[in-house]
Amino acid sequence: MSINFFQEHLSVKEEKHLEEIRHTEMENLRSSIFSKLASRTSNMKLFGTKDPNDIEILIKHIKDIIEEETQNGNIKNLSKKSLRALTQEIILDITSLGKLHEAIQDETVSEVMVNAPDEVWIERKGHLIRTGINFRDNEEVTQLAQKIAIDVGRRLDNTQPITDARLPDGSRVHMVLPPITPKGTTITIRKFKKEKLTISDLINFGTISPKAAVILEALVKARGNIVISGGTGSGKTTTLNVCSNFVPDIERVITIEDSLELQLSCAHVVKMEARDKNAEGTGEISIRDLIKASLRMRPDRVIVGEVRDGSAFDLMQACNTGHDGSMGTTHSNSPELCVARLDNLILQAGFNLPSRAIRQVIATAVDVIVQISRLPDGSRRITHISEVSHFDEASERVVTKNIFEWRMTGVNAEGKLLGDFVHTGYRPSENLINKFELYGYNFDELVSKSDEHYQQLFENGNLLKEVSELEKTI
Structure with a gap:
């Protein structure tokens, strides 16, 4: 085998290892941002907000936390582009429904159903359609469900694993935790129709x-x-x-x-x-x-x-x-x-x-x-x-x-x-x-x-x- 083959093979392995390091850094940073934001924005009502001032304050807090993590040596391999993407993702997670945001904003969609982390469906014009939306794991789905419950004053935990709630826009949401739903936490959102029908x-x-x-x-x-x-x-x-x-x-x-x-x-x-x-x-x-x-x-x-x-x-x-x-x-x-x-x-x-x-x-x-x-x-x-x-x-x-x-x-x-x-x-x-x-x-x-x-x-x-x-x- 040639020297070039070994160099190429080594390069692929190094890139894969570096990608794993980046992924770990990103997940640790994400966790740190959410943890620190909880105390820094505890007096703010952010879920459902469209106030530019609220968004500006939120962005500043995220940037401050990223700077702190950088100074502590916890961010070494993440690009500015990936940090900007993470900031946008976190803003969507906090102020809206994160990965479900686009489906919720689609006026042709009447219902959104999360059956499992990798199984999200929508109803459009009376027909069910499977989407390409995927959550990282069930923990991410559960965090979203619990965030919804907390922000609208409802309980969702092991003692009360089933709950109904109303989102800020009036949409109705029904959530169920495992083991009642063995495939994972389920979220069913029936969208609120903005126009009053006659x-x-x-x-x-x-x-x-x-x-x-x-x-x-x-x-x-x-x-x-x-x-x-x-x-x-x-x-x-x-x-x-x-x-x-x-x-x-x-x-x-x-x-x-x-x-x-x-x-x-x-x-x-x-x-x-x-x-x-x-x-x-x-x-x-x-x-x-x-x-x-x-x-x-x-x-x-x-x-x-x-x-x-x-x-x-x-x-x-x-x-x-x-x-x-x-x-x-x-x-x-x-x-x-x-x-x-x-x-x-x-x-x-x-x-x-x-x-x-x-x-x-x-x-x-x-x-x-x-x-x-x-x-x-x-x-x-x-x-x-x-x-x-x-x-x-x-x-x-x-x-x-x-x-x-x-x-x-x-x-x-x-x-x-x-x-x-x-x-x-x-x-x-x-x-x-x-x-x-x-x-x-x-x-x-x-x-x-x-x-x-x-x-x-x-x-x-x-x-x-x-x-x-x-x-x-x-």
Whole structure:
């Protein structure tokens, strides 16, 4: 073998060794910067900040720490370029979501999911896409999750390894630590939509037809009690936000959520947010606590972001005790299953009531179930607007009747599902008809007009001219 071969081989080995030294120096420096920044910026609220003064102070602190580490002989092999890149990376880590920053900033992305350090997915236009984002290891993912939890006042540790939180921009985040998730810490972020959607947007998206939208608006204005039902990511919260656009400004609305994400357009809104236990295991404020408290705050309507425990019974009670027009969402895949879920939630909460009595409460409390689904092509559709008609004594079950249905008719060349929103011909019960009439709406007249008629009204900004004299004079 030639001398040149040995020199070349030695050069490769030296370069590899030098690269390992640089990597060790970089990781040690990164650790030192984070450690020292914690005390130097403890009085600053940096997560989510866009204030240039805050960023300038942060950069100065990082530069000072790099200078200290250099003087201590801890930085010997790092270039100015790599130090600048590290500074930018740390600023992103501290003020935003670090490696997830770009995905969060992408307006076409609706959800970001970290399944493992090397497995990050996004949802774009209803479709899941695996990204090229990679974390160094699970410790980096865990540090990000814990930073989010601490900055928004939530706990995430071995005693409470699952938590929900709200980011400064309003996005909702759910985090789980191992060993519950064996592949590593998981982070799921549902992005906050900056623009408030309207019923016209839902019509343009094909989520609902113009005629069904008119009926939905009339139901809200006539103070029908509504439960919005659907699977995860189906658009329940979006639909609830849109429905809130129809609540008159003169009404006092109390909203209750685990993490604030509703964007109600009403003028008179009081927002309430549940709270986890503190480090001592005390201080928890549950959704049930908040519903009970809200009833002492003179609400016209109570809106619960998500019903998933015994709070279902409290919401039913609110609906049955003079707070007509109350609303909430829950997870289920059909109007019938929605009723069954409410029944099960109340039973599982330990209320000492027979199932028959619980179902009677549901039948008298809920007027309408709005079912929304995410379809296989990624689109979202309101598939049913169903009346909770009555409690059937013979079968001891709650009867639901579809007022509107979405019926699939085929699939186009691009794989999009085709279908029509159809008025089933069902005329609601006397109770619901009376609610319509009390607020000046003639149900039969509303459903007799065509989608084209209502589409034109939407386009002209003239929807629902048929307002009641009562509404005009309030």
